[in-house]
Amino acid sequence: MRVRLDAIDWRILRELQADARITNVALASRVGLSPPPCLRRVRALEDAGLISGYTVLLDEPALGFTLTAFAMVGLHNQAEADLRAFENRVIGWPSVREAYMLSGESDYMLKCVAPDLAGFQAFVLDELTAAPNVASVKTHLTIRRTKREPGVPMRG
Numbered sequence: 001m002r003v004r005l006d007a008i009d010w011r012i013l014r015e016l017q018a019d020a021r022i023t024n025v026a027l028a029s030r031v032g033l034s035p036p037p038c039l040r041r042v043r044a045l046e047d048a049g050l051i052s053g054y055t056v057l058l059d060e061p062a063l064g065f066t067l068t069a070f071a072m073v074g075l076h077n078q079a080e081a082d083l084r085a086f087e088n089r090v091i092g093w094p095s096v097r098e099a100y101m102l103s104g105e106s107d108y109m110l111k112c113v114a115p116d117l118a119g120f121q122a123f124v125l126d127e128l129t130a131a132p133n134v135a136s137v138k139t140h141l142t143i144r145r146t147k148r149e150p151g152v153p154m155r156g
Helices: 007-018 024-031 035-047 080-091 117-128
Strands: 067-075 096-101 108-114 134-141
Touching: 007 024, 007 035, 024 035, 067 080, 067 117, 080 096, 080 108, 108 117, 117 134
Parallel strands: none
Antiparallel strands: 067 108, 067 134, 096 108
């Protein structure tokens, strides 16, 4: 079911996407509401599932994770039970920060972080390629990040 959003809802989402730490009082001021109705709208957006959580963006290299890499994974079998088993394993790997099932040549793309190349290689060899049902793994090391824009494009 699609939720209908008015201009104020969109402004609330835009402001929260830009700064999730904003206080309700400041948010209300920016979107042209008083605090109580603003908070009710935020809660309604949360209840509708449009706001699924709040997070912080960390500086990976400053925290010791200097390598970001992508692993393209091919599986032997794509039966639903095999896909779920692989996905459950992925969820348990801390170095995998994002995972997407794909159409095309690879079945999954995993975004991984590691302290260094040796750490990433250890993950690939000891965990990823050793996992049941994994047929192939192709890795791509990043050189630099050009853009990091979480969320969705906002109009207005």
